[in-house]
Amino acid sequence: MKIAMVGSGYVGLVSGACFADFGHDVVCIDKDQSKIDRLHDGVMPIYEPGLAELVGANVRAGRLTFTTTLAAGIKDADAIFIAVGTPSRRGDGHADLSYVYAVAKEIGEHLANDAVIVTKSTVPVGTGDAVERILQDSGNSHRFAVVSNPEFLREGAAIGDFKRPDRIVIGAEDEFGRDIMREVYRPLFLNEAPILFTGRRTSELIKYAANAFLATKITFINEMADLCEKVGADVQDVSRGIGMDNRIGAKFLHAGPGYGGSCFPKDTLALLKTAEDYDSPTRIVEAVVKTNESRKRAMGRKVLDAIGGAETARGKKVALLGLTFKPNTDDMRDSPAIAIAQTLVDAGVNVAAYDPEGMALAQPLMPEVAMQDDPYAAIADADAIAIVTEWDAFRALDLRRVKDIAKAPVLVDLRNIYRPEDVRALGFDYISVGRS
Ligand code: UDX
Secondary structure, three states: OEEEEEOOOHHHHHHHHHHHHOOOEEEEEOOOHHHHHHHHOOOOOOOOOOHHHHHHHHHHOOOEEEEOOHHHHHOOOOEEEEOOOOOEOOOOOOEOOHHHHHHHHHHHHHOOOOEEEEEOOOOOOOHHHHHHHHHHHOOOOOOEEEEEOOOOOOOOOHHHHHHOOOOEEEEOOOHHHHHHHHHHOHHHHHOOOOEEEEOHHHHHHHHHHHHHHHHHHHHHHHHHHHHHHHHOOOHHHHHHHHHOOOOOOOOOOOOOOOOOOOOHHHHHHHHHHHHHHOOOOOHHHHHHHHHHHHHHHHHHHHHHHHOOOHHHOOOOEEEEEOOOOOOOOOOOOOOHHHHHHHHHHHOOOEEEEEOOOOHHHHHHHOOOOEEOOOHHHHHOOOOEEEEOOOOHHHHOOOHHHHHHHOOOOEEEEOOOOOOHHHHHHOOOEEEEOOOO
């Protein structure tokens, strides 16, 4: 199979490299010349564990190439994936489809053989229909089918998720589309990955429904955590207790400072817009979005409370450990750390921070925060230390040293990575989420 991947960002590059690793002949296409130049030099545009090695191996094997020229890249391709960004449109929260449509138009102009055009980008219901119309209007005479194939990759675990998915969803309207997609994913069938064929609109909705449901699970357990704090219960045991029920499931029930990232915030908003457009409101998702937004600021206030409240906060120092929206990524998009840092800065707190990968992208988002080269430099003389992202490095902190160098031994663990009794035994004032 020859596969063209239009858009060499997170999804395009990971998917392209994995397809090449399965033995397909893959061309990754991107308009950004410097990105393609760097990829030729083996430099990845994003931080993702294992990606550089996977790309390198497949380039050397001759199965993975890069180009800025769409016409050359899609030549002879059996499947052309559209994997460009669909950011939230400024002002209204709709997904911005201008990149997807521009690519569809260009494919229509240059298609030189029969091919399946696959939307891999997360796109609202009905986008496949629009892409199909654009291709029809291009006057191209080759046979084509437009297929939806959403990705469910998690940042930081994307390669494993691609190679061992819980399921593959393919929304196709005809046999031509289904046949080619079966070939594209044949190596994964051998891994016994279940494949679900649906209609195209259904497949588009599945992606949004999955992300909204996961966001709901997190937001639900976060609210339970607040209640646990009030009634003297333990949210981790609540999670265990409900998660053992197979109908609920144990995953995505970790209470914390609220979800962030590139997908949940953007996709829940876009789903709300679709629901509005079709006059079919989703009150649950509306509540999730609002609750999660206010939670991020509430976490800033929780840290303020730990240093004695906003009134006396001016001039005190707080160390933030972890800034990215989750570990093993440098992604800062919608990270709770942004709202937490802002709440502290607004109260006159001096904020120092350390993150293993995220500081370069974080600094412009929080210009008042002093980034430090290691966690202990951030902790020195701090009135409180707040763990915002659960990087492994913070699980192994030398707590005795932390206690020695901090001004006050106050630890706010917003990810529940420590056991309260262990930390308190060392003399810390320990505040976590949903546990007393
Ligand atoms: C998510 C989906 O998991 C993936 O299927 C989709 O394709 C893209 O969006 P990602 O954004 O990479 O992936 O991160 P994920 O690991 O899902 O975490 C999202 C956010 O939820 C993070 O901020 C994380 O800290 C938070 N989270 C996750 C919790 O607070 N509690 C949990 O139990 C799980």
